[in-house]
Amino acid sequence: MITSEPVGAWFWEPAPVARASEDGTPRAALDLLTDVGDTLVALGLVTGEGTASIVLRERRAVTVPRYEIRDVPVGPGDGFGPGVTDAVGRAADVGLLPGRLLTLSLKQAGEWSEAGVGRRAEKLFSVRIDVWGEGAVVLALAAYADAWLTLDLRERPQPEVAAENAPRLAAALRRISELTGSEVDPGDPTRHARPTTVGFADLLVEGAEYEDSWGTFEVPARWKRLMGMLPAPSEGQDFASTTDRPVRYARVRRGERVLGYLWASVGDEAAGYEPRTAAGDAAFEAGVPWLLGLRAERLRGAGALRAWQGLLGGSHSGPEGSAVDTEEHEAASLDALAERSARY
Template structure:
């Protein structure tokens, strides 16, 4: 097994080999770190638990660590208390930050708050409402971000519109876990898309992206939105009709 020094020297060699002629303006690198987190069901392995990045310029060097989980906070991103999860994981993050300070011989400088949390010298705190209650930043920021792709078609790619003004035909898309979302179409607006259920979380989004690909293929074949809906879902599931605004409200129900 290689030592850390050998690994560092190998990386430095790759950087030197990739250098172009001329003065070096700056060098940046980052690495995705896998780790384990403690949950209500025990330890779980999580990909991209941290991302560690470094930037070096002629007179400045910085190291940045970001995280993609809320287990370090007293409340989850929906504002729900998670005392056991926080107690099990927050000390780990604090210890990691201390180790970085020691290795880099530098103090931790918390970055600016994001939509999801407020970095501190020892971890991350929840965003809070004016009355002090923890914010449901998941519904406020993450869900709109995740659904944007289903509501706005790419600007430079032909296809069905992904929004409609009135009623649409729709079919529920199910798995063994229940309804993941709704495939819908409107000939009047030349529109068709997928509306993922909020409760379906990442599975609903992943399945929805696959349905967008199917709709794109149907558009390329010249199918009308309603014809694409029937062909993709089959005659055994006749579409229902609902205003798109109401369908989106239905998708948000827990």
């Protein structure tokens, strides 16, 4: 199952930079980010595709960056390309002085295996490097799937899946320690799992900390994120977001890529959108116009099912556009559809 928030994270503290304000420091941080990315590619954990971001901020005013460029596309085999390299150079021109923090981050598409079958997520790992103007450096790696766990996020045993994937994660942690010359520091336990120096604790032995962490935490977090992306307050304007009834749904696509599922309940006034988290951030962005479409239909007096049917076959143009299939499907429950959106 794929999550929108990390299942776990690990940290390293390479040797401090003696003179962080020198122009070469941002470039050295980019070289380290490149080396970590290449390590994950070599182990087959990531594909080399993703997006990179560079942010330079004052530590006392972190919400107002002095310089930033976000989500620059990167592709396999071409390093970070001139867009990212130039952005790092411009950050260096602004200056990494004491009291400032430079952050380079990378969201990476990746793959895991289930019974020998490859699965893909557009954000399987993220890497972040923080360089303080005083010289301290911190490297963080976060994972967004349960493929390394002996229990999935609904507490179902999956030792075979973990056996296929966990050794590569353990190898990555070891190689990054060698690369940075520092020991790995497992992050704090999350709602989903407990990181260790070699991956994750064996939940078949220790047990999960929360019952059904997917349904308890991830599903509400996804809905909160979607609601936060809508351009206006929604109180009293939207259909109910939960139901115990069966639901009808249709795929939301961008080309051949499925981004999520537009749904409506059968028998009560609930309707919404489930993002396909394997599609990454685009899954959430694609849901916004369709949620607004449901809202508009409700304000015109349409019931949930009729509002949903009225959007089938519709499309939104532009580079970030999407379309809703005309083919209708039915799921036994909204919970079943939400789980589907996490897995496929």
